[in-house]
Amino acid sequence: MSIAKSILPEFNVEMANTRKLLERVPEEQAAWRPHPKSYSLGDLALHIANIPTWVGVALKQDELDFAAPSGRKDKREFNTRKALLEVFDDNVIKAVGDIADTSDDDFKKSWTLKNQGVVVFSLPRTAVMRSFVMNHLIHHRGQLTVYLRLKNVALPAIYGNTADEK
Secondary structure (H helix, E strand, O other): OOHHHHHHHHHHHHHHHHHHHHOOOOHHHOOOOOOOOOOOHHHHHHHHHHOOHHHHHHHHOOEEEOOOHHHOOOOOOOOOHHHHHHHHHHHHHHHHHHHHOOOHHHHHOEEEEEEOOEEEEEEEHHHHHHHHHHHHHHHHHHHHHHHHHHOOOOOOOOOOOOOOOO
């Protein structure tokens, strides 16, 4: 089995779980944040929706420097849940294609993250997919579940039942 075929089922499950959560982001609460140092609810949701774009960056480039113009963060803002889901869905479709199109040899190549020219890490692309992309998304998805719980939004079942869905 190719590396792409082994990654895609996990990726697809995590993206489906993520979408279930993004579907519940309350538009009227987008500016709310639990702490002054925290993302706003809308910014966190949009960040999560954009993480799948990192797949293409990791699989089609050899490195990314956050300080370079190409490493700048997306400047879009949260507008509506519908727009959020469209961004997410488009990003997931592109990411699935990028994964499917990547050879085993390319998955084994190293990818480097830098900040102002300083290496933050350098890992094989398979590890980048699981840590920098999927685990990072899952981390922020966990944050989003806390935000939604604090706003009394019913949480969907992700890895099992929730207090809201049995």
